[in-house]
Amino acid sequence: MINKGAIIDPSCEIADSAEIAAGAYIGKNCVIGENVQIGYNAVVESNTTIGDGTVLSPNAHIGGAPQDYSFRGEDTKLIIGKNCVIREFATIHRASTKEDVWETVVGDDCFIMAYAHIGHDCKLGNNITLTNYVSFGGHCHVGSNVVAGGYAGCHQFTRIGTGAMLGARVNVSKDIPPFCMAVGIPARIEGLNVVGLKRRGVKPDARLELKRAMAILRDLKIKLADVPDKLAELEQFEEVKIFIDFLKDSKRGFTRR
Structure with a gap:
């Protein structure tokens, strides 16, 4: 169901089972899958695909242009997987043109909490949890089953291995190996993520x-x-x-x- 108060570009493809609330904006060349829910005043700016069952909360903003001085408005993309939850005021940007594949990618079953940010050209695996105010700079690659605590910050081009856990406020400037727990400023390995x-x-x-x-x-x-x-x-x-x-x-x- 599409509310009459939503603004939708005619180039979009929207599944019949999707629900789009009043005030939502969906820009050009977006694809919205089955049973997707897009909340009040949420923005899907352009060239974005949202997988089946994903929920975009009110006032979330995804598919915006990369924060990159060299970007010239190219049709780069954002791909969001299935059954994700993207909470209010989270931001996820489309790719730049600096990698062979012009895509920012978020996998399936990810939980992106309020005010989290995923920069251009990031590649996230499945079942990732980013708590409030987590920030990934451009070109970060994150393995599946990663959990990041509040205010964790990752420098551009860093990699987070599968199954790793980032503590609150951790400052990541080098790669974090799989299955490890990282804490501190700068990040240090605290131990193995045994619980995970x-x-x-x-x-x-x-x-x-x-x-x-x-x-x-x-x-x-x-x-x-x-x-x-x-x-x-x-x-x-x-x-x-x-x-x-x-x-x-x-x-x-x-x-x-």
């Missing part, structure tokens, strides 16, 4: 090897060049492989302390 691993059914022996992997990473007596060989000595559970592969792919550097 248990909730996802990771077995005790795999958790133990991840603890050993994390201890190797944090041991500054081990030269960085020797870390891969030390990690290769561990039993190669799937989670350990994810941990090792993440470190191998790091371009910005990762937090060791």
Whole structure:
């Protein structure tokens, strides 16, 4: 149902089961999936796809242009997955033209709480929770099952590994490895996200090897060049492989302390 007080560009594709409240604005070339709910005065600025079952709360603003001096109004995109919740005054921007794929992407089943911000060209996995005032700068890549506490801030181009947890007010300027908890300014590794691993059914022996992997990473007596060989000595559970592969792919550097 579309309220008569909503403003919708004629180029949009909107599923019959979608609900759009009064005052909502949906700009050009947007695609709104089945059972999507868009609240009062919410803005979907342009070139945005919203997956089935997602809820956009009143006054949320998504699909806006990237905050990038070099942007010249190109038709970059924002893709929102299925069954997400995006709360009031959250902002998510479309991509710039600085990556091969001109898309900002938010996966399925994500909960983006009030006043959180996701910058241009970010790529978020599934089942991510961003609590109030979390901010991701442009080009951040975030694995699935990540939780970020209030006011957590991530510098552009940083990566957050799958299953990681960011504490409140943490300041991330280097990559955070998978399954770790990071706290502080600047970010430091506090420990393994044991609660998250248990909730996802990771077995005790795999958790133990991840603890050993994390201890190797944090041991500054081990030269960085020797870390891969030390990690290769561990039993190669799937989670350990994810941990090792993440470190191998790091371009910005990762937090060791």
